[in-house]
Amino acid sequence: MDEISAFQLGRLKLSQIPPNRMAALARYALGSKAALLERASEPKRTAMLTAVMRHLEAKAIDEALDLFQGLMASRLLNTAKRKTEKERLSxxxxxxxxxxxxxxxxxxxxxxxxxxxxxxxxxxxxxxxxxxxxxxxxxxxxxxxxxxx
Structure with a gap:
């Protein structure tokens, strides 16, 4: 997530672009080969790469939150459950x-x-x-x- 955020694309104001259009552009760019992206005209290439990076940033944040949730469940909650079970058994x-x-x-x-x-x-x-x-x-x-x- 830090590597993706280093591009500082979050500072770009893209609110005028509909989210479904950004998602479609990201899907198109992710499904394309590097040569096609390289041959694309400049405004389109930048738009596709920006959409991809925004998509990857959002996906990285979601995955980090999922990982955090899993760690919370396994480390903290399981520890509390074991302690409660130990008290009950005592x-x-x-x-x-x-x-x-x-x-x-x-x-x-x-x-x-x-x-x-x-x-x-x-x-x-x-x-x-x-x-x-x-x-x-x-x-x-x-x-x-x-x-x-």
Whole structure:
């Protein structure tokens, strides 16, 4: 891009030329052989070469931006993703432990509910808490549930 910009064609005022005409002239010149460009009359040759250089400059800028986007995605974003993944994996042991505790508490709760349903009795909340606290203290079960959530 710097090599193309060294021609300083960006300083030329070409706003009076329609962009589609500049693009057509650049396509024509890019598709032509050097001998044809050399034989072209002077104003036409300069116009074709200017159109080509403007086209190449715009294309170089687009490609530089695409490259920059790719580098940003691969270097910065992937680094952030790896860091997030590493942090998530570091919480797995706590989540696993909390999940086991919640599962054991659920087994006790479900067993008590099934027993009350089979016998047609009302639930004794105190007895239910006592059964749950055999698994773990009430605060530990609540903390484990919050961790899983």
């Amino acid at each position: 919480t797995m042991p706590q989540l696993e432990k909390a999940s086991r505790l919640v599962a054991r508490a659920w087994e006790v709760l479900a067993g008590e509910l099934e027993a009350a349903e089979e016998h047609g009795t009302d639930m004794d909340v105190g007895a239910l808490w006592a059964a749950l606290e055999e698994v773990a203290p009430r605060a530990a079960v609540m903390t484990a549930a919050a961790t899983v959530v």
